[in-house]
Amino acid sequence: MSYEDKNLTCVECNTTFVFSADDQSFHSQKGYTDPKRCTSCRAARRSGGGGYGGGGGGGYGGQREMHPAVCAECNKDTEVPFLPTGDRPVYCSDCFSKRPAPSSQRW
Ligand SMILES: [Zn+2]
Ligand SMILES: [Zn+2]
Structure with a gap:
């Protein structure tokens, strides 16, 4: 044949x-x-899948916008990743890490 x-x-x-x-x-x-x-x-x-488009990455911006603030503990200039509103104290990273866990704070 x-x-x-x-x-x-x-x-x-x-x-x-x-x-x-x-x-x-x-x-x-x-x-x-x-x-x-x-x-x-x-x-x-x-080859499995092929043409799987992009992948993206989830859109996590990585760097957050920082706002200048003054630490309520040591009065040092610092930056915080949220806008300080004045109704709660802002701490620099040093003082923040020395503070007890948030769950034990009474706001
Ligand atoms: Zn073809
Ligand atoms: Zn401080």
Whole structure:
């Protein structure tokens, strides 16, 4: 039985690709049907996922905006990651870390 190269159209990307005589012979031996996808689409499927777009990164800005403030404990100039409103004391990082855990504070 002899085969001739034949042109097939990829169902994925609509590209015309050659289903070669060798491949046809191989496919019929294995009982496979004609391939539906071109070699590059098959390769992309096999490599798993392919075209996974971007990834993003979750949009975590990293650096937060800092606001100047004065520490209520040592009166040192400091910066805090929130806007000081004046109704609660602001501490520099030194004093803040020396303070007891927030759960034991009574606001
Ligand atoms: Zn294709
Ligand atoms: Zn301080």
